[in-house]
Amino acid sequence: MSKEKQAIEIIKTAKHLVAFTGAGISVESGIPPFRGENGIWNKYDPETLDISFFMSNPAESWKRIKQMFSEVLQQPKPNKAHLFLSKLEKMNLLKSIITQNIDNLHFLAGNQNVIEFHGNTRDLVCVGCGKIHKMKDVDLDILPPKCSSCGKVLKPDFVFFGENIPTDAYNKSQSEIEKTDVILIIGTSGVIFPASLIPEFAKRNGAKVIEINTKPTEYTSRITDLFLQGSAEKVCSELESYL
Ligand code: ZN
Numbered sequence: 323m324s325k326e327k328q329a330i331e332i333i334k335t336a337k338h339l340v341a342f343t344g345a346g347i348s349v350e351s352g353i354p355p356f357r358g359e360n361g362i363w364n365k366y367d368p369e370t371l372d373i374s375f376f377m378s379n380p381a382e383s384w385k386r387i388k389q390m391f392s393e394v395l396q397q398p399k400p401n402k403a404h405l406f407l408s409k410l411e412k413m414n415l416l417k418s419i420i421t422q423n424i425d426n427l428h429f430l431a432g433n434q435n436v437i438e439f440h441g442n443t444r445d446l447v448c449v450g451c452g453k454i455h456k457m458k459d460v461d462l463d464i465l466p467p468k469c470s471s472c473g474k475v476l477k478p479d480f481v482f483f484g485e486n487i488p489t490d491a492y493n494k495s496q497s498e499i500e501k502t503d504v505i506l507i508i509g510t511s512g513v514i515f516p517a518s519l520i521p522e523f524a525k526r527n528g529a530k531v532i533e534i535n536t537k538p539t540e541y542t543s544r545i546t547d548l549f550l551q552g553s554a555e556k557v558c559s560e561l562e563s564y565l
Pocket residue numbers: 448449450451452453469470471472473474
């Protein structure tokens with residue numbers, strides 16, 4: 323039996339399948355990964371998304387963030403890998419997705435139960451009163467944008483370097499990890515802490531680990547049971563053909 327067929331058998335018989343996704347699933351939607359040759363950090367200073375830099379230089383930080391948004395997040399569309407996960411959820415085979423991505427593509431693909439471990443790019447949060455503002459409702463012509471309630475600076479509602487994981491996302495992930503018996507890792511190399519621990523905990527709880535990536539990762543030789551090598555779209559299309 324091919325590895326893809328084996329994977330589908332495991333997916334179909336899972337009691338609580340959870341997907342764990344990273345930048346690699348969105349590359350074929352035109353979103354560059356943070357690291358590596360064509361990575362975002364080859365073009366932008368990582369300091370741009372550092373919380374202490376942001377707090378002391380909100381205007382400069384926002385100038386760079388705005389440029390990054392306009393270049394990196396140009397109306398991307400979900401690709402075949404996102405749509406495969408959406409199909410699995412509709413078939414009631416997939417219980418949730420824990421994603422490290424902030425690109426909104428799992429929601430756009432139609433998934434309902436998505437835990438955004440690193441926040442999102444839809445909202446802005448006030449550093450003063452904590453009020454959430456929709457990005458589309460905020461005028462970004464004058465930087466930094468300010469809160470309409472208290473006048474303090476608004477920050478994108480995703481996790482900056484030096485910030486904690488949002489409590490809600492963290493707790494929901496923990497609860498999913500406790501329940502899962504199969505975890506499907508797509509496009510993440512397992513180097514971003516503490517997100518990287520999610521598959522480790524799942525494995526420790528006895529879950530089977532299926533991994534999709536273009537090349538072996540930190541997980542592959544240690545915890546992966548079934549490694550499917552190839553791009554997210556290529557492997558997911560093949561998996562879908564066996565559904
Ligand atoms: Zn406020």
